[in-house]
Amino acid sequence: MRSIAEKMMNRSFQLTEENTIAAKKVLLDTIGTLIMGMNEKEQRRLVQQFASISVGDFALIASDKKVNKLSAAFLMGVASVAVELDEGNQWSKGHPAVHVVPMLLLHAQEDPHYAGKDFLMDLVKSYEFCTHFGKITTLKPSLHAHGTWGVLGAAVAYGIAKRATTEELGKLIDIAATFATPTKWEAALEGSSIRNVYVAEALEGAVKAWHLLQAGFEAPNGNTTYIFSQLLGSSMDVEKPLETSFDAIEKNYFKQHAFCRYVHVPLENFQSLIEKYHICISDIAHVNISTYQRASTLNKQITENILSSKFSIPFALASWYHLHRTDHTVFQEQAYLDETIRALATKINVVHDPIFDVNYPTEMAAKVSILMTNGTIVEQTLLNAVGGPNSTLNMQELVNKFTKNSQNILTKEGASRIISFIEQIEEQPSMKRIYDLINDK
Known part of the structure; x- marks a missing residue:
């Protein structure tokens, strides 16, 4: 060396x-x-x-x-x-x-x-x-x-x-x-x-x-x-x-977000769709997440403890929908045991799509598709999450994070x-x- x-x-x-x-x-x-x-x-x-x-x-x-x-x-x-x-x-x-x-x-x-x-x-x-x-x-x-x-x-x-x-x-x-x-x-x-x-x-x-x-x-x-x-x-x-x-x-x-980095893009993408189309939980029939290989392993729908919840895309999306928080307090409250969160998590499926491997790690992308109960599908692809190289946090934002x-x-x-x-x-x-x-x- x-x-x-x-x-x-x-x-x-x-x-x-x-x-x-x-x-x-x-x-x-x-x-x-x-x-x-x-x-x-x-x-x-x-x-x-x-x-x-x-x-x-x-x-x-x-x-x-x-x-x-x-x-x-x-x-x-x-x-x-x-x-x-x-x-x-x-x-x-x-x-x-x-x-x-x-x-x-x-x-x-x-x-x-x-x-x-x-x-x-x-x-x-x-x-x-x-x-x-x-x-x-x-x-x-x-x-x-x-x-x-x-x-x-x-x-x-x-x-x-x-x-x-x-x-x-x-x-x-x-x-x-x-x-x-x-x-x-x-x-x-x-x-x-x-x-x-x-x-x-x-x-x-x-x-x-x-x-x-x-x-x-x-x-x-x-x-x-x-x-x-x-x-x-x-x-x-x-x-x-x-x-x-x-x-x-x-x-x-x-x-x-207090989750594995591979969770962040699917989470922010899901948040964007929910807020953009004002989607209620009763309207959701199924959610499909397509992403690169490594992130696709974070597919566990029912998690047994805090650490596995931090490495679960379904839990992250479901807990955010019900709690509107993604900080460490989610885990201090053991939200992974909440039955309403678990019910939504079981509707979220994560799959590997090789197309998202091509530009990894420059892009840590994910496509979120939400199938509505009326048969309508809303979907979009997000390439990177907030906080990354192309959208880094400034010093004041990190001060706020530290203080909180x-x-x-x-x-x-x-x-x-x-x-x-x-x-x-x-x-x-x-x-x-x-x-x-x-x-x-």
């Missing part, structure tokens, strides 16, 4: 205004998901268990507990994806931020002089690395992207923050590949919450990889390509050219202090301060 490290690190780089804005947005959004995730009841129990066996000096976001470094990385990883509001990058086919931001935050506790301007620079660089790993890797279809190539990005983020040399980064990547997780896409569809541990394993693995490197351990030649082209994937194109500029972080997406989602956890003044800190991050002498702001609430 030295060749990739050399190509990336030898390029001249200077933060642009676009980089800076994008990085601030990614940081604010990821901090928000971490705060919410740390306050889930399962997460609080997990933190309590780890704190009882893991003695250390590392603070946790939105918690009064302290643990050791490996446990801090692991717990941040679980929390970062617990509420399904984490940002993503469709070009990487995954979620770079949850693999790199926690690693930089971890380093901030170790280096009280880690300034905000350096944090921003490292975030843009490590995000670029992580996205590139996703682009060049073709995973086996049965795998979930969390915790696979993301462990490489997590390790690089930590190495960059530690000011590793190019040679060290190359070796670090090969060591980190050892900790890639054999994930399962079906875990999300079934609602198996072990899926939330995939990122956690990657972050813990990245910390281990760094210390193994420092101790003099080495990986076998070609370790990364072997793992990702033979064990976890079918190919890894290490010769793929890098992008001409460090702008991967500007091409991401943010979630407005944290309102039951942070005081209004506490949320404002965090937002101001991030908006003025270039002036911050120490990123360690952000822990105090979050935990003071």
